[in-house]
Amino acid sequence: MSESAPSRNILIVGAGLGGLCASLALQRKGHTVTVIDSVAEFVEAGAGIRVPPNSARLLLRWGVDLNGMRKTISTGYHFVRWEDGSTIARLPFLNNEETHGAPYYLVHRADLHAALLKAVLDAGVTVHKNQRVVDYDFSIPAAITAEGTLWKGELLICADGVKSISRPLLTGQPDRPRDTGDVAYRIVIRGEELLKDPELADLINKPVTTSWCGPDAHVVGYPIRDGELYNVVVCATSEGETTDEVWVVEGKNEELCKRFSTWHSQFYKLCQLAPSFQKWRLCDLPVLSTWIHPSGQTILLGDSAHVMLPYLAQGAAQACEDAGTLSQVLSQYADLSEALKQYESLRRPRASVIQSMTRQHQYILHIDDGDEQVQRDKIMKQDTPINPVFWGFTERRHWLFSHDAENLEIRKGGGWESPVIN
Template identity: 30%
Template sequence: MNRKPSALIIGTGIGGLSCAIALKKIGWSVRLFEKADGLRATGSGLSVMSNASAAMKKLLDIDLGLEHYGAVIQNFEIRHKSGLLLNRLPVQAIADEQGVPNVCISRAQLQRALLEQLGDVDMSCGKRVDGYTETDNAVQVDFADGTTASGDILIGADGFHSAVREAIGTTSVIQEAGYICWLALVQYSHPQITPGYVGHYWGKGKRIGIIDIGNGWVYWWGTANMPNHEARQWRGTNADVAKVYAGWPDIVSDIILSTPSESIISVDAKDRSFPQTWSKGRVTLLGDAAHPMLTSLGQGAGMSIEDAAVLGDVLRNAEDYSAALRQYEAIRQPRAQAIVEASRALSDVEQYEQFLPRLKRDVGMRFVQKRTMRERLQASLVFDERAVYAQ
């Protein structure tokens, strides 16, 4: 009986779990390793846009079923800080054409959805990577606790501060974006927050998003321009956050003050320079380990899931695993780099402080032609499987 090929996956976040799902689907044996003492899902939310679920469905016939765990986007609004509606984004129409939804969801619920899809799996926690060695037919990971593990390939899905990225010698420099992000979940009701509601407000060097994630829960995030070193040191209350948005619509201060201070997470906004190399021999990177990005396009999770789907597709009938990993890298890098750069560019625009750039931004959003808007959105929201099969 032929032995199943085996993959060692470092990291149990969205990318790691999605990768395990994809590789199990094609008949691989997978082992997951996590440096933390257990699985964690921070108290915030995110979006998994239609391109991610489409990649899994089109390439591997996997239905993630995320609509059963979060809220399908029904209404996506961009508003001025005054409350003026600038535009509604046609994200649902694009999702309908792909036959899969855009879903807003808590990290905990997304983790649950992925774990239930994955089923039984070999997972070890408290495993910090200390290096690896490679032979002609295997790769061995060395952990800080003195243990080792061997497999046919090694996948670094270990996030922004990836130890696997460092181990293969790939350079990716931290780039500070110059603002703080506040993130929170709260049980909250308001007439404006209808099922599947997403509302973004733009102001002077600050913005806020209010998002339905289902079952009476709302995810909100806010940003404000601030040097990153100050953002890392920020320690404040819900009242301090609410003051940042003084004079904005009542729903903004109300939802912030309805959130216990201890439930508000603050992080400094940053990404990394795009690495030229993801793979080395039998080792590759996936998700934030390969291409961390700013949140403006809401595609961090989606790109990780797309990575997993493409990796599963190229490994399905592979005999030369190193060559397959290089093929995966060649397929994914152009799209991932485009999304990283687009996220960074949009972030700059959204955080404008000067009057004229803000006026141009807001007027442009208010009067953009529907066709132009749709074309811009399709660049990220549509997964084109032909780009994979063309490789």
């Protein structure tokens, strides 16, 4: 912390990955951080999550023990055709650590949250559970719980996720989530089941992310927990399973198998092995005009600021970048309002580009068979700006994965906020 930038008492609402990243980055800079969350206990839940180099580098720097976790380090990305499993394109990730400063980790979300929470508590952050926030007073600033408790801070960070209570209050704009028309099937299969079948064994034995691309759906699969589990995410056109009120519903194996009965045998066998799973409505929001309340004491961070669809696996990574940049500007600017303006000016352009590119991938990966699909498959093999996959072009991959959110100097030139897009 510079001599002119004071240590502050900071309140964070939300103990998800974004809120914990922010608390750790800020506590390490000498601030006093309190985190509140509505959960009664942090229980093991969720499925796999990808931790790309742009966030992994920060987490390692902050002391999160990623290498002590049960994990897989990805060595590549394999796009295949839905009907026969033939290769569309391969993207090697063999030199991520040398090229981008950190590996590309494939982990269980619960393991990542637990490792992050341990680092947060070890750093001295105070975390309070059973604190359900129902309102805010941004003039203080303070978060108000259902019991009427006022939690105050010199700076209030709202990291309360996709269904943020704070976002419409802070922006003064109505919150109208846009139904993308897709649902995500989130499935975890025991690795030992795959190892019994020669056609499936390589999915566990080879640390590669596989993506089956087909009409109205695409599938992403990868091993986690040292191959103990295989994570599958199916993003597919909704068949009316969810509503505006109910975003998550239980899925049935019979329905999954029926829907994908004509897909390649390798993926269809995964469907047959799928135990109970959930289907999530995929929604996003327009790019926000601001992340800062006019009082200059409250900000949005993570999904509350920039909801990310899963197609680029950058949701948690961008929240991590938010945390890194915020910790730096608060160390360099004594005036809180100015520091927050810098945070927004540095983060919003980049996050907005990634939001936009993520939306495009919903279409790119779900193209119906035909001339357009044939052309897509052809140019997906090319390491040029016309490659429709965002990180399929080396220069864009470098822009995404090599970005250091804590280094404010490198962003004063060189187009850091705008990659080469055809």
